[in-house]
Amino acid sequence: MNTVKDFDKKEAIFQATLELISKHGFHSSPMSEVAKKANVAAGTIYHYFKSKDELICALYVYKREKSIQNIFKNDDPSKPFKDRFRSFYLQMINYYYTNPKEFYFLEQFMNSPYISMLQKEDIVRLEQPIYDFLRKAVFTQVVRDIPPKILIAMVTGSASSLIKLRLSGEFLMTSSDLEMAFFTCWDGIKKP
Amino acid sequence: MNTVKDFDKKEAIFQATLELISKHGFHSSPMSEVAKKANVAAGTIYHYFKSKDELICALYVYKREKSIQNIFKNDDPSKPFKDRFRSFYLQMINYYYTNPKEFYFLEQFMNSPYISMLQKEDIVRLEQPIYDFLRKAVFTQVVRDIPPKILIAMVTGSASSLIKLRLSGEFLMTSSDLEMAFFTCWDGIKKP
Amino acid sequence: MNTVKDFDKKEAIFQATLELISKHGFHSSPMSEVAKKANVAAGTIYHYFKSKDELICALYVYKREKSIQNIFKNDDPSKPFKDRFRSFYLQMINYYYTNPKEFYFLEQFMNSPYISMLQKEDIVRLEQPIYDFLRKAVFTQVVRDIPPKILIAMVTGSASSLIKLRLSGEFLMTSSDLEMAFFTCWDGIKKP
Amino acid sequence: MNTVKDFDKKEAIFQATLELISKHGFHSSPMSEVAKKANVAAGTIYHYFKSKDELICALYVYKREKSIQNIFKNDDPSKPFKDRFRSFYLQMINYYYTNPKEFYFLEQFMNSPYISMLQKEDIVRLEQPIYDFLRKAVFTQVVRDIPPKILIAMVTGSASSLIKLRLSGEFLMTSSDLEMAFFTCWDGIKKP
DNA sequence: CATGAATGAGAATTCATTCAT
DNA sequence: CATGAATGAATTCTCATTCAT
Numbered sequence: 001m002n003t004v005k006d007f008d009k010k011e012a013i014f015q016a017t018l019e020l021i022s023k024h025g026f027h028s029s030p031m032s033e034v035a036k037k038a039n040v041a042a043g044t045i046y047h048y049f050k051s052k053d054e055l056i057c058a059l060y061v062y063k064r065e066k067s068i069q070n071i072f073k074n075d076d077p078s079k080p081f082k083d084r085f086r087s088f089y090l091q092m093i094n095y096y097y098t099n100p101k102e103f104y105f106l107e108q109f110m111n112s113p114y115i116s117m118l119q120k121e122d123i124v125r126l127e128q129p130i131y132d133f134l135r136k137a138v139f140t141q142v143v144r145d146i147p148p149k150i151l152i153a154m155v156t157g158s159a160s161s162l163i164k165l166r167l168s169g170e171f172l173m174t175s176s177d178l179e180m181a182f183f184t185c186w187d188g189i190k191k192p
Numbered sequence: 193m194n195t196v197k198d199f200d201k202k203e204a205i206f207q208a209t210l211e212l213i214s215k216h217g218f219h220s221s222p223m224s225e226v227a228k229k230a231n232v233a234a235g236t237i238y239h240y241f242k243s244k245d246e247l248i249c250a251l252y253v254y255k256r257e258k259s260i261q262n263i264f265k266n267d268d269p270s271k272p273f274k275d276r277f278r279s280f281y282l283q284m285i286n287y288y289y290t291n292p293k294e295f296y297f298l299e300q301f302m303n304s305p306y307i308s309m310l311q312k313e314d315i316v317r318l319e320q321p322i323y324d325f326l327r328k329a330v331f332t333q334v335v336r337d338i339p340p341k342i343l344i345a346m347v348t349g350s351a352s353s354l355i356k357l358r359l360s361g362e363f364l365m366t367s368s369d370l371e372m373a374f375f376t377c378w379d380g381i382k383k384p
Numbered sequence: 385m386n387t388v389k390d391f392d393k394k395e396a397i398f399q400a401t402l403e404l405i406s407k408h409g410f411h412s413s414p415m416s417e418v419a420k421k422a423n424v425a426a427g428t429i430y431h432y433f434k435s436k437d438e439l440i441c442a443l444y445v446y447k448r449e450k451s452i453q454n455i456f457k458n459d460d461p462s463k464p465f466k467d468r469f470r471s472f473y474l475q476m477i478n479y480y481y482t483n484p485k486e487f488y489f490l491e492q493f494m495n496s497p498y499i500s501m502l503q504k505e506d507i508v509r510l511e512q513p514i515y516d517f518l519r520k521a522v523f524t525q526v527v528r529d530i531p532p533k534i535l536i537a538m539v540t541g542s543a544s545s546l547i548k549l550r551l552s553g554e555f556l557m558t559s560s561d562l563e564m565a566f567f568t569c570w571d572g573i574k575k576p
Numbered sequence: 577m578n579t580v581k582d583f584d585k586k587e588a589i590f591q592a593t594l595e596l597i598s599k600h601g602f603h604s605s606p607m608s609e610v611a612k613k614a615n616v617a618a619g620t621i622y623h624y625f626k627s628k629d630e631l632i633c634a635l636y637v638y639k640r641e642k643s644i645q646n647i648f649k650n651d652d653p654s655k656p657f658k659d660r661f662r663s664f665y666l667q668m669i670n671y672y673y674t675n676p677k678e679f680y681f682l683e684q685f686m687n688s689p690y691i692s693m694l695q696k697e698d699i700v701r702l703e704q705p706i707y708d709f710l711r712k713a714v715f716t717q718v719v720r721d722i723p724p725k726i727l728i729a730m731v732t733g734s735a736s737s738l739i740k741l742r743l744s745g746e747f748l749m750t751s752s753d754l755e756m757a758f759f760t761c762w763d764g765i766k767k768p
Numbered sequence: 769c770a771t772g773a774a775t776g777a778g779a780a781t782t783c784a785t786t787c788a789t
Numbered sequence: 790c791a792t793g794a795a796t797g798a799a800t801t802c803t804c805a806t807t808c809a810t
Contacts, residue, residue: 009794025305027219030779041796043782052780104303111296111303113217146372149363150354154376157353161345171341180338184346188380201770222804224772233771235807244805393791409689411603414783416793425792427786436784488687495680495687497601530756533747534738538760541737545729555725564722568730572764585774606800617775619803628801 010048012038014059022104026056026112057117060109063102064126070095072129081142082186088133089159089182096163103163127152143189151189158185202240204230206251214296218248218304249309252301255294256318262287264321273334274378280325281351281374288355295355319344335381343381350377394432396422398443406488410440410496441501444493447486448510454479456513465526466570472517473543473566480547487547511536527573535573542569586624588614590635598680602632602688633693636685639678640702646671648705657718658762664709665735665758672739679739703728719765727765734761 016037020029031052035042049055071092075084096103109115134151137143143151162181166173208229212221223244227234241247263284267276288295301307307315326343329335335343354373358365400421404413415436419426433439455476459468480487493499499507518535521527527535546565550557592613596605607628611618625631647668651660672679685691710727713719719727738757742749 023305026217027779028305031781032779035797042780043797044795046781047794107303111299113215113220144372144376146376147363147369149357150365150369150373151376153353153357154350154373157349157351158346159349160353161349162342165341165345171339173342177339177342180336181342181346183384184336184338184343184380186380187384188376188378192375192379219804223806224804227772234805235772236770238806239769407689409602411783412689415785416783419793426784427793428791430785431790491687495683497599497604528756528760530760531747531753533741534749534753534757535760537737537741538734538757541733541735541740542730543733545733545736546726549725549729555723557726561723561726564720565726565730567768568720568722568727568764570764571768572760572762576759576763603800607802608800611776618801619776620774622802623773 009038009040009044013040013045013048013055014062017055017059018063018101018105021056021108022101025108026114053114053117056109056114060106060114060118061122061126063106067095067099067102067106068126068129072133075133081137081140082190084133085137085186085189086182089155089185090178092156092159093163093166093178093181097166100167103167107160107164130156141191144191146189155185155189201230201232201236205232205237205240205247206254209247209251210255210293210297213248213300214293217300218306245306245309248301248306252298252306252310253314253318255298259287259291259294259298260318260321264325267325273329273332274382276325277329277378277381278374281347281377282370284348284351285355285358285370285373289358292359295359299352299356322348333383336383338381347377347381393422393424393428397424397429397432397439398446401439401443402447402485402489405440405492406485409492410498437498437501440493440498444490444498444502445506445510447490451479451483451486451490452510452513456517459517465521465524466574468517469521469570470566473539473569474562476540476543477547477550477562477565481550484551487551491544491548514540525575528575530573539569539573585614585616585620589616589621589624589631590638593631593635594639594677594681597632597684598677601684602690629690629693632685632690636682636690636694637698637702639682643671643675643678643682644702644705648709651709657713657716658766660709661713661762661765662758665731665761666754668732668735669739669742669754669757673742676743679743683736683740706732717767720767722765731761731765 013034016034017029020033020037031045032042034055035045038045045055049058071088074087074091076087077084130152131148134143134155135148138145138148138151158181162173165171205226208226209221212225212229223237224234226247227237230237237247241250263280266279266283268279269276322344323340326335326347327340330337330340330343350373354365357363397418400418401413404417404421415429416426418439419429422429429439433442455472458471458475460471461468514536515532518527518539519532522529522532522535542565546557549555589610592610593605596609596613607621608618610631611621614621621631625634647664650663650667652663653660706728707724710719710731711724714721714724714727734757738749741747
């Protein structure tokens with residue numbers, strides 16, 4: 001009945017799962033460890049989620065939604081698209097750079113068989129904001145006339161790789177590097 | 193009994209592992225299943241690989257090397273770089289599209305904690321061909337003056353996402369789509 | 385709030401337990417399911433019964449008593465014993481045939497280690513009506529001079545098996561079949 | 577490969593399961609206890625049986641077959657049916673009296689939802705010997721013209737109850753009691 | 769070298785029971 | 790009295806790995 005407490009527990013389970021999986025992977029993150037880290041009993045997890053798989057999928061949807069929201073939070077539709085895209089692109093890199101657990105978890109999920117457990121609707125819904133963002137730009141002729149799906153793939157794919165590189169620590173990325181990366185991306189997708 | 197047979201067995205184990213993991217993921221691909229699919233006894237796998245982790249890492253190195261070789265197999269250094277890059281980019285997409293098991297396995301590996309089990313040298317060595325390819329282009333001023341690492345990330349990241357999209361089957365990619373994708377990438381990285 | 389409601393709740397718990405156990409067995413009938421089916425909270429069950437075992441035992445005693453009462457409800461001591469026995473035998477078969485949940489539950493209980501949790505007195509008391517019924521018949525020499533316990537066993541054992549057969553649905557039992565079954569039993573136990 | 581050893585292990589698992597379940601019931605007989613009692617590792621059980629349910633069902637089929645064989649082992653078709661039936665009936669009581677674990681296990685199984693997990697063919701096959709035995713007697717007019725299924729039910733049902741009574745220890749059954757029980761049964765089923 | 773039965777630690781999950789509200 | 794979230798011990802089952810043959 002206590003919604004605050006409920007929220008706290010579910011949130012704690014999410015957080016613990018995120019931390020463990022982002023670090024150790026799906027199969028080295030036993031429910032017992034999740035429980036311990038979340039300060040709940042193992043059985044409690046099963047009040048909130050039917051199974052480990054369901055917990056993982058729910059966490060994906062939750063974290064995916066949250067990051068998309070965050071990435072678009074400073075979007076100003078009144079600005080020129082190039083500026084909006086710049087903000088989007090850099091914010092994406094920045095958000096995941098400062099939230100590496102989210103990043104590692106999401107990437108792991110998207111590149112594993114788990115992704116195929118999601119409902120088609122969920123996948124579509126999660127992608128919607130980016131889809132709309134880029135589709136409108138194609139429509140208004142600011143951006144190359146390519147199927148938005150392809151645009152999304154290329155833009156997010158290149159960003160993901162950059163984030164991975166940056167997080168790896170093997171390469172120190174300056175803000176000038178990021179600026180160049182943005183131009184590399186932008187010059188590719190803008191209407192030639 | 194002889195090296196040929198050994199090779200066959202090792203190859204069979206690799207193939208079985210690839211098929212299982214690409215489809216079911218790391219966990220959900222028990223050694224007993226690998227053995228069954230490879231037509232060898234479970235214990236036999238341990239003559240060729242110290243552990244499951246080692247098998248998986250060896251498979252990664254093996255398949256990574258093979259795909260890089262394949263992607264560069266038609267590279268003609270005498271041609272203009274733009275042509276070479278076009279061939280490289282489209283061949284990458286094509287190779288993984290026609291070898292989805294390899295693609296799914298490699299992506300899963302690279303986005304999981306397994307990647308950190310590899311030796312630094314291995315990682316560097318595997319990346320070397322692409323690194324050299326792009327570094328030279330930067331050096332000869334055909335391509336934007338960006339750290340090659342960043343270039344690699346952006347190019348391969350966008351290609352990966354395209355392959356994933358294409359393999360998902362949810363979007364039918366025509367050769368004209370691919371051509372546009374190539375230009376999108378090229379216009380981004382070429383010297384402005 | 386009041387005794388009526390109490391009665392209702394206890395009854396609802398009994399009914400839910402009966403339905404679940406008769407269908408799924410003792411394990412596979414969790415208290416949480418019982419609670420759900422009875423429309424009470426899990427904790428509420430523990431106001432009426434100390435434990436699951438106690439609930440099950442109480443349900444046995446309750447349902448056993450009820451069925452014995454029902455089976456004897458048309459007994460007319462003024463009639464000849466053969467008629468009374470016929471009515472008893474056929475009513476037993478009929479009662480359980482029309483109350484299969486009760487039957488399956490009672491049989492499961494009696495053939496499981498649960499039966500040994502009951503107090504000796506309870507067992508004796510539950511059996512008393514049948515015991516008296518048959519003992520008197522032995523005494524008045526209408527029935528073979530066999531220890532009543534043995535008579536009870538044979539009569540109820542054959543009836544149980546018939547009910548099981550009939551409930552199984554694999555054999556359609558006509559009223560003439562039942563009549564013959566009665567004679568088979570009667571001719572066996574009557575004074576030769 | 578070692579068939580003798582294999583046999584020993586499977587047999588040991590069967591024996592351990594029988595002892596535990598006959599005494600404690602299905603749900604108080606954990607696989608870990610079975611393993612301990614059988615002197616094998618828990619995992620070993622799963623080499624022989626896919627699941628606990630399958631183990632239990634296999635044990636039922638195995639023990640059922642064995643007891644039927646035993647009950648008929650002294651059957652002499654050249655003798656008059658009455659004698660054969662007497663031997664059958666008393667041997668049934670005797671066999672289970674001297675093999676109480678088998679009896680308790682079989683009864684528990686047959687009166688639980690487990691029975692419905694068996695294949696129809698298995699059930700028919702297991703019953704076949706008794707069915708043939710009684711059907712022939714009906715055919716040759718030695719026994720009442722009742723559907724054999726009903727005969728089986730009545731005969732085995734009464735025998736089961738007698739065995740239960742005898743095993744309970746609350747009633748000391750003499751051989752004269754058994755003789756009377758036989759006549760009670762026989763006089764019921766014989767052609768009047 | 770090859771086998772595959774056997775191991776047993778460890779994983780996911782269940783569920784009777786409790787207790788703060 | 791009633792609730793049902795929370796507990797955590799117990800249970801089933803999996804699977805990487807070993808080793809006698």
